Amino acid sequence: xxxxxxxxxxxxxxxxxxxxxxxxxxxxxxxxxxxxxxxxxxxxxxxxxxxxxxxxxxxxxxxxxxxxxxxxxxxxxxxxxxxxxxxxxxxxxxxxxxxxxxxxxxxxxxxxxxxxxxxxxxxxxxxxxxxxxxxxxxxxxxxxxxxxxxxxxxxxxxxxxxxxxxxxxxxxxxxxxxxxxxxxxxxxxxxxxxxxxxx
Numbered sequence: 001x002x003x004x005x006x007x008x009x010x011x012x013x014x015x016x017x018x019x020x021x022x023x024x025x026x027x028x029x030x031x032x033x034x035x036x037x038x039x040x041x042x043x044x045x046x047x048x049x050x051x052x053x054x055x056x057x058x059x060x061x062x063x064x065x066x067x068x069x070x071x072x073x074x075x076x077x078x079x080x081x082x083x084x085x086x087x088x089x090x091x092x093x094x095x096x097x098x099x100x101x102x103x104x105x106x107x108x109x110x111x112x113x114x115x116x117x118x119x120x121x122x123x124x125x126x127x128x129x130x131x132x133x134x135x136x137x138x139x140x141x142x143x144x145x146x147x148x149x150x151x152x153x154x155x156x157x158x159x160x161x162x163x164x165x166x167x168x169x170x171x172x173x174x175x176x177x178x179x180x181x182x183x184x185x186x187x188x189x190x191x192x193x194x195x196x197x198x199x
Contacts, residue, residue, distance in 0.1 A: 004058055004109070005102055006035035007094075008051035008077065013084045015094045016044045016051070019101050021108060021144030028109075037077065053077035054091070062103040062135075065096050107134040108141045 007017035018024055018034040023043075027034045034040075035055070041048035053075040056068055063071065069092050074080055080087075095102075111132055118128050132141065146152050 002033055002036040002075075003055050004035050004106060006037060006040065006053070006055040006075070008037055008040050008046070008048070008053050009083060009087055009091065010046055010051045011078065011082055011084075013087045013090050014046075015090060016040050016046055017098075018043060019098060019105065021105060024105065024109070025112075025145060037075070048077065051077050052080050052083055052087075058106055062099075062106055065099045068099065068102075069095055104136055104140045107132070107136050108144065110134075111141045112145055 005017070007015055009015050018027070018040060024034040027039065032039050034043075037051070037053045038048055040046075041051065054072050055075045056071045056073070058068075058071075062068070072091065072095075111130075111134065115128075115130065132138070134141065
């Protein structure tokens with residue numbers, strides 16, 4: 001089904017998944033699903049037919065690592081009996097080592113799905129405010145989505161974000177200016193967390 005989070009395991013026990021935030025963002029923008037097993041195979045140059053496909057269906061929040069391991073389901077592809085005997089241990093170790101990174105991806109993509117939809121549809125001068133009840137620092141939500149010159153591509157427009165970053169309180173305030181739109185008075189995008197214990 002190619003849901004978040006998907007990975008493939010080849011006949012040698014190598015585990016393939018796309019964990020890079022910027023790469024995933026570019027794929028989504030180009031109409032590719034980074035959790036598609038065919039996209040994973042294309043990205044790494046591995047043979048999809050010689051990989052067992054797995055996914056962990058995560059919808060609302062990231063489970064604890066042991067629960068996540070229990071949620072792994074086979075999603076087709078190569079028969080699991082062809083995997084090396086060490087494959088199960090490798091998968092468990094991989095998920096334990098990458099649990100936080102998977103969490104960061106999940107919450108960042110969830111946040112940006114909300115933000116990008118509203119940025120694409122907002123009118124001139126509108127202000128947007130968000131609170132994210134996510135157990136990761138906000139800077140990890142924005143990392144990978146904003147360029148070094150503080151721009152972000154959303155839908156039909158490029159937005160210039162003149163940032164006022166309050167790292168002490170972990171609050172992000174952006175003055176929004178949409179490039180390529182006449183008479184755009186911009187607006188304010190404010191993002192601040194409702195603190196939870198970090199993962």
